[in-house]
Amino acid sequence: MKSILLHVGDDRGFEGRLQAALDVARSFGAHLTCMQPRRIPAYFGADAAGFGAGAALVAELIEEETRAGRAVRNRIEADLSNEDVPFSWEEGIGEPADLLIAASVLADLVVMSLPAPGETPPASVAEVVVRADTPVLAMPPAARGLDVTKPAMVAWKPSAESAKALRAAVPLLARAASVTIVLVDTPEGGDLPPTDAARYLSRHGIRAEVEDRRTGGQGVTAALQQAARDLGAGLIVMGAYSRSRAIEFLLGGVTKDFLESSPVPLLMAH
Missing domain, CATH: 3.40.50.620 (HUPs)
Structure with a gap:
């Protein structure tokens, strides 16, 4: 970087x-x-009441x-x-x-x-x-800088967006005290299992642990945020909007939740 x-x-x-x-x-x-x-x-001209000083007002606002x-x-x-x-x-x-x-x-x-x-x-x-x-x-609004040596957490989902975020984060993950790939309620195997992500990082000289979490009725966002607290993470790496962004904002989703209330700095890619 x-x-x-x-x-x-x-x-x-x-x-x-x-x-x-x-x-x-x-x-x-x-x-x-x-x-x-x-x-x-923007200048929209005089209003219906005959206000004609709009241009002068906009010029003043621009100068300010x-x-x-x-x-x-x-x-x-x-x-x-x-x-x-x-x-x-x-x-x-x-x-x-x-x-x-x-x-x-x-x-x-x-x-x-x-x-x-x-x-x-x-x-x-x-x-x-x-x-x-x-x-x-x-x-996050309360964050004051980024300690690149603190533990890092990768919020993993078998998606191209997660893979892109992981690749982008390699330089930062290489400096982290530890790297943990966390998945929540995701079955093992299939396309892009977390072991593939760990193997990819190993080729960059980064040792990563894989941790499987269960929501336990609390939801994926809460499970990931609890994992970040348990790990003492100073950085969360995650892919953004693995489904339609519009649908996620309408119905809610992990990306939306973290954009609204992430406990630690986020590295995101789409």
Whole structure:
């Protein structure tokens, strides 16, 4: 991992994901690219009451947004100048997820934040995971950096998405104190059994244990989160949306649950 893309914003989760991006960059001697999206308010013209100052108001809002964005950039660049990580800056106007996806084509990892309960995320992790071809490191709102040496857990499901996430995570898994592949209520054998995943990792010099868990009536998400706590995991690796994303958001699913309440940082791929 030599090119890390960081979503820059003035939200509560930024400091945590900044520290995580720096942790990863230091671990791999990587370059940090800071992407700062800016939304510009749309101009819809005068309203039915004859309000005619719309253009002037929008121009003022744009200027305010520009000033605020410049202040954020100045502050962050000043902080980064004291770090031992090379960095560069990009900015764009538009939806944050769209800009991050466009900037990710030559990145090895995108670092974003999960929202706190009841909050609207500054950028949609789900959008970036599904539409980008680059894995996403999604940081919980309370996380303050990423300890790459802590145990790692792979939430395994026999799917192409799980396999893609596993491949993307190899550099991080190689630095973890231990790696455990956890499957929940999944029958042994068949296509892509967890033993195949462990064998794949072994070829990269990574020893992984396989652990089978049962839901016991508590659901797959709860079983995986309990496993992460039991293992002391500092990172969960999982594939995203192995069924239709629309169906998962309508009916619920493991990906949706973890995007809403992951106990530890997530590395996700689709």
